Amino acid sequence: MTTPDKRPPSRRFEVAASPTSSNSDALFALEDLAVSYGAFQAIAGVTMNVRPNEITAFIGPSGCGKTTLLRCFNRMNDLIESATVSGSVKYHGVDLYGPKVDPVEVRRRIGMVFQKANPFPKSIYDNITFGPRIAGYSGDLDDLVEESLTRAALWDEVKDKLDEFAPSLSGGQQQRLCIARAIATNPDVVLMDEPCSALDPIATLKIEELMLTLKQDYTIVIVTHNMQQAARVSDRTAFFTVDVGEEGQRTGRLVEFDDTGVIFTNPREQATEDYITGRFG
Amino acid sequence: MQHPPDDTRHHFNETLDAVLRGTVELGALVHENMLRTTEAALENQLDLANQVLAADDEIDQKYVALEHRVFEVMARQQPVAGDLRFLVSMTRVLYEIERSGDLAVNVAKGLIRREGYTLPPAIHSLIARLSREAAALFRQGLDALADLDPEAGVRLDAADDAVDDLVGELYAVIAAGSGEMGFDVAVELSRVGRYMERIADHGVNIAEHVTFIVTGSFPEESAATSDEG
Numbered sequence: 001m002t003t004p005d006k007r008p009p010s011r012r013f014e015v016a017a018s019p020t021s022s023n024s025d026a027l028f029a030l031e032d033l034a035v036s037y038g039a040f041q042a043i044a045g046v047t048m049n050v051r052p053n054e055i056t057a058f059i060g061p062s063g064c065g066k067t068t069l070l071r072c073f074n075r076m077n078d079l080i081e082s083a084t085v086s087g088s089v090k091y092h093g094v095d096l097y098g099p100k101v102d103p104v105e106v107r108r109r110i111g112m113v114f115q116k117a118n119p120f121p122k123s124i125y126d127n128i129t130f131g132p133r134i135a136g137y138s139g140d141l142d143d144l145v146e147e148s149l150t151r152a153a154l155w156d157e158v159k160d161k162l163d164e165f166a167p168s169l170s171g172g173q174q175q176r177l178c179i180a181r182a183i184a185t186n187p188d189v190v191l192m193d194e195p196c197s198a199l200d201p202i203a204t205l206k207i208e209e210l211m212l213t214l215k216q217d218y219t220i221v222i223v224t225h226n227m228q229q230a231a232r233v234s235d236r237t238a239f240f241t242v243d244v245g246e247e248g249q250r251t252g253r254l255v256e257f258d259d260t261g262v263i264f265t266n267p268r269e270q271a272t273e274d275y276i277t278g279r280f281g
Numbered sequence: 282m283q284h285p286p287d288d289t290r291h292h293f294n295e296t297l298d299a300v301l302r303g304t305v306e307l308g309a310l311v312h313e314n315m316l317r318t319t320e321a322a323l324e325n326q327l328d329l330a331n332q333v334l335a336a337d338d339e340i341d342q343k344y345v346a347l348e349h350r351v352f353e354v355m356a357r358q359q360p361v362a363g364d365l366r367f368l369v370s371m372t373r374v375l376y377e378i379e380r381s382g383d384l385a386v387n388v389a390k391g392l393i394r395r396e397g398y399t400l401p402p403a404i405h406s407l408i409a410r411l412s413r414e415a416a417a418l419f420r421q422g423l424d425a426l427a428d429l430d431p432e433a434g435v436r437l438d439a440a441d442d443a444v445d446d447l448v449g450e451l452y453a454v455i456a457a458g459s460g461e462m463g464f465d466v467a468v469e470l471s472r473v474g475r476y477m478e479r480i481a482d483h484g485v486n487i488a489e490h491v492t493f494i495v496t497g498s499f500p501e502e503s504a505a506t507s508d509e510g
Contacts (some may be wrong), residue, residue: 005381005388008376009341205289212292230295231357264356 013186014218026090027052027189027219028073033087035068035077041253046081046087055211055220057230057260061280065252069192069240072096073221074110075103088111108135111151111182115194117174119166119181123147124158127166127177131185144184149215152180153210163217179210183218190214192222196229208233227276236262239272282367282429289389291469293358300351301426304378307343308423308487309384311448312416314340319386320393323405333389337382351407353399366497376491377483381419384476384483391469398466403453403454407430408473411447414486415477418444419426420485434500444481448474478504483487 025048029226034044043065050056050192051072058066068077077083089096096106106130120127128145129137137144143161150157154176157171166177175195183191192211196204204226211233213218224230230237244249256269267273274280282301284294315337321329351371354360360368400408418437425433451474459467492500 006337008379008383009345049336098406202289209289209291228359231359260357265353 005078023050026051027092028221029088029090029093030072031088031090033069033072033085033089035065035072035086036084037080038082041251042248043240047255048253048254050219050221053215053217054145054235055215055222055233056232058221058223059225059227059230059235059237059240060252060255060275061123062225063250063252064240065239066244067193068236068252070221070223073189073191074107074112076107076112078103080163094202095121109187110189110191111185111187112191112193113178113195115197117171117178117198119158120169121165121168122170122220123163124166124177125162128179131181135185148180148184149177151183151214152176153206153213169253172199172204172206174261175199175203175207177212179207181228183214187218189219189221192220195257196223197225204229208225231264234260236260239263239267239269239275241271241275293364294355296358297364300347300354300368301351303343303347304371304375305423305427307347307375307475308343308378308426309420310340312337312383312420312423314382315385315412315416315419318388318392319409319416322412323391323400323409325397325399327393327396328394332388334386340382342376344382348375351375355432363494366494370494374487377422377486381483382394383455387476388473390423391473395469397493400470401458401462403457403463404451404470407451407454408445408470408477411444411451411474411477414444414447415481418481419484419487420484422484422491424489425491428493429495430488431492431495433488434485436508437488438500441481444478448478454477495501 006113028050030050032049033046035042045051046069053180058070060066071077072085072089073096077085085097092112092275093107094101121128122130125145128148132141132144146155146159151160154173157173158164166174169177175198179190179195195263196207208229211222214220215235222230222234236258237260239255240252243253243256244250256263256267258268258270260269263272264276267276282294292433317329318333318334319453320326321333350369355365355368358364358450416468418440421433421437421440424430425437455462455467455470455474462470489500492498
């Protein structure tokens with residue numbers, strides 16, 4: 001009797017290769033990116049890739065530079081006079097900050113949704129058609145409105161009141177309208193800066209569901225204070241922290257970037273583990 | 282699974298459904314392997330016994346993958362209430378299923394060890410009945426899981442007594458004939474009885490986990506509460 005009874009198989013949870021290690025599948029490739037506002041260095045040394053048709057989440061404590069970084073993806077920091085961006089952001093392999101790149105075209109292809117829903121003080125219909133009209137959209141506007149609102153999971157709720165004043169919608173509906181407005185210009189990427197922070201849990205879950213559907217057609221990068229949200233919706237998560245210098249200067253830094261499953265089950269860095277388990281001091 | 286009509290968490294629900302489906306499918310593979318090992322044992326088919334060992338490798342891989350998936354879903358979706366009961370229970374159900382698969386393997390290994398030994402008719406008949414009953418209980422545990430039937434736990438627990446009786450009978454027959462068959466064979470055949478009894482227990486356990494998933498308490502807890510009342 002030499003053969004022992006069978007025991008359960010050993011469990012080896014494979015840890016994925018670090019996403020920062022490969023350039024081949026990048027929609028965005030950031031190389032040693034840094035942003036300063038005057039003498040204040042907000043974030044420095046960020047090297048990372050964002051893959052197409054994925055949701056990439058940025059998490060970290062206040063002041064870690066995650067919103068500043070997000071704003072580099074569509075050159076929103078250009079609008080702040082004191083802001084300086086160094087390093088490189090490549091989008092489809094093209095330097096986003098190159099001399100021939102038109103920032104307006106960048107923002108058409110890389111749309112943004114903000115923390116507080118900010119519908120135009122116009123009708124629901126006009127909120128959707130405003131951007132495309134300016135851009136000289138030649139298709140059927142009614143169709144565009146229906147398609148955009150349907151994609152944003154809002155059509156059924158508003159189809160009978162398209163002339164209504166958009167700011168009269170509920171907070172969650174307004175935010176979905178802003179998403180519909182962002183996708184009406186047919187972007188490639190949607191950036192979201194804490195899109196649910198002003199919403200109740202149900203409205204939040206609706207936006208999260210929407211994101212999971214939208215990623216089939218778009219690439220999404222989201223900044224969130226709610227790390228559970230990052231865990232629920234994102235494919236990959238970047239954790240940032242703040243380094244405090246000798247003279248008290250605070251600079252954001254990318255600590256760890258990996259598959260969201262890895263970040264929330266077995267992060268490599270102790271700082272990440274401390275933050276996501278609520279032990280961050 | 283039954284989900285609320287306002288499907289706010291459609292993607293999460295799909296994941297839960299996929300975990301349930303994957304686990305039932307894993308159970309079906311184990312059940313299939315049980316039938317294979319029984320046939321091998323009764324018909325003395327060594328090649329079939331080797332197939333049982335090979336099939337278990339695939340079962341183990343699927344088990345590890347499913348367990349990892351449940352682990353990750355718990356980390357990422359912050360499940361509470363019914364979702365939490367479901368996911369925590371699934372880690373246990375997966376273990377019950379995987380262990381049942383190993384017991385089927387142990388039966389096959391025993392057959393390989395006692396190569397060429399023909400079962401005496403009385404033992405052959407008892408092992409045939411026992412294997413059939415044990416595999417049926419395991420299968421009913423899986424059915425309870427697939428249907429999320431909270432009543433099955435109590436029902437299967439009662440049915441398990443018949444299996445225990447058969448094991449008792451088998452031990453008695455083996456003890457009576459042990460001088461003739463030799464110590465090693467007697468031990469091997471007793472172990473087959475023990476493995477089959479355990480397989481049946483795993484089936485009952487699966488159904489009891491289902492009761493907990495659906496109602497929030499285990500059958501014995503409910504029974505204890507009603508006794509007190």
